[in-house]
Amino acid sequence: xxxxxxxxxxxxxxxxxxxxxxxxxxxxxxxxxxxxxxxxxxxxxxxxxxxxxxxxxxxxxxxxxxxxxxxxxxxxxxxxxxxxxxxxxxxxxxxxxxxxxxxxxxxxxxxxxxxxxxxxxxxxxxxxxxxxxxxxxxxxxxxxxxx
Numbered sequence: 205x206x207x208x209x210x211x212x213x214x215x216x217x218x219x220x221x222x223x224x225x226x227x228x229x230x231x232x233x234x235x236x237x238x239x240x241x242x243x244x245x246x247x248x249x250x251x252x253x254x255x256x257x258x259x260x261x262x263x264x265x266x267x268x269x270x271x272x273x274x275x276x277x278x279x280x281x282x283x284x285x286x287x288x289x290x291x292x293x294x295x296x297x298x299x300x301x302x303x304x305x306x307x308x309x310x311x312x313x314x315x316x317x318x319x320x321x322x323x324x325x326x327x328x329x330x331x332x333x334x335x336x337x338x339x340x341x342x343x344x345x346x347x348x349x350x351x
Contacts, residue, residue: 209293214300216349217285221301223341224281225308226334227260228273229253231284234342239287261331268309281305289349308338 223231233253236246259265268274285301286294312334319330 216345219345221281221304
């Protein structure tokens with residue numbers, strides 16, 4: 205851990221958290237493809253993230269704002285943010301990731317409950333847009349953290 209903390213690292217950590225609030229496992233799975241030291245972690249996380257992407261679209265899926273799923277998102281957001289970059293000061297990164305995860309969960313929930321009603325469409329296109337947005341946020345975070 206040799207790098208000092210920068211604004212781009214904190215922004216990247218926040219974006220990873222935001223993405224984690226939207227999709228709890230996708231950011232960790234995507235990070236594992238570039239940041240894992242072995243192939244075992246992506247082999248576990250990628251199928252789990254794919255399962256989450258499918259399960260999210262099912263009508264019986266519980267709320268991301270329920271205590272257990274929300275707590276997991278906050279934890280995963282902090283973990284992903286800390287994993288994003290090498291820094292001696294991980295606590296601010298973890299906090300930025302957890303705060304981003306909270307914001308992503310709240311904003312994602314609000315969007316997914318309001319947009320279908322406003323546009324008179326089904327939830328599916330909005331869910332897929334949320335999937336894609338989470339992936340783009342992670343990619344942007346990786347770029348910022350490595351700058």
